Amino acid sequence: MYPMTKSRTSLMLIALSITLLGSISIGLIQESEAAKGQGVPLPQIGSNKVCGDRLCSESASNPVSQKERTVETTSEDVECKSNEGKTRTYYIAADEVEWNYAPLGINQMKGQEFNEDENVFVENSSDRIGSTYIKALYREYTDNTFSKLKPRASEWQHLGTLGPIIHAEVCDTIKVVFKNNSEKLDYSVHPHGVFYDKDSEGAEYNDETSASNKSDGIVAPGQTHIYKWTVPERAGPGPNDPSSIIWMYHSHVDSPMDTNSGLVGPMVVTSKGMADSNGRPIGVDREMVSLFTVSDENSSNYLCDNLEKFTEETCDNEELVGDDDFAESNLMHGINGYVYGNLPGQTVHKGEHVRWYLIGMGTEVDLHTPHWHGNTVLWNGMRVDVMELMPASLKTVDFIPDNVGTWMFHCHVNDHISAGMMSLFKVI
């Protein structure tokens, strides 16, 4: 190594001083921003020049939106006073129904009959179940007599196998009166995100609770349980979330079997003061929900019932039940329980504010990448047209459709495209 000369040492000291001074002044600017209660601003995304829609220009120029997009350095949790919020009551049953993954009977993505590869999943024969399966689904009723189904409004037709959407605002209480209408099987309702005591968790395990706290985890056939979930601030949108976020509820007696059987539903929580009287986010014109999952009908509670009902075989045929090709035929790659473009009701309007909630469920094959054609969405301040979902992922995106037409909305995983995890949405 060469000995350092005096003049070179002086130059390095000057450079170091300049660097240090620069760092200190940047630190002071950040500190003064934080001191104003604004948090430390994230880098600004986009600009008015390239942004053609409302969301984009708001994030670039509207100070309120800019504040929403900062990381808060101090937390001001909303304390919910008793009796402050509303109690929102839902009457939900687990009903055993026949569900057709392809009610149109064709590959609607192509407008053609199913081909040989597609018929692997949807064709019924003497030893293949086909596209219709017995499933257990959460369905909403009008009251606690559970005698009348609440009709599903047209805007929610696209929910498919999903249970009714539960809406609540921070500080509300959600009451789910649950009836298990299964003939033979125990079911429950376990929520994500919200606050619950042990008697409303909807899952039984070795948790040292007494018998009085265990009635929630296993609701026997014909029985009813009332779940009470409160909605504190920490169940609502965080600093980088939009005004409402997606949670879900599902049966948790045997979680893998129950969810493959169909018992999953969406739950949306809106920030305090940001919900209308129905608990829906103010300023959002339309909400959409999409569940991406490979429903493994081999691991459903109803495999044997389905074999008996739709084929000439039974579960006694162990060779068939253990056959790889048979198993593959029962892997239903669906969006809300529909394959190959059969999902109805995904219509949005040009220029309206759409909030699209995404749910992933399943196992290690359930790595899904929902992709919208023709339009882009905003997620956490980032512009994307593909999202990533893992099992039990819950994500919320916003967008304003600007491109009229009929577009694909599908999983971008190659295997899943081939197996039918595709749908159409319309911008009108």
Ligand SMILES: [Cu+2]
């Ligand atoms: Cu996928």
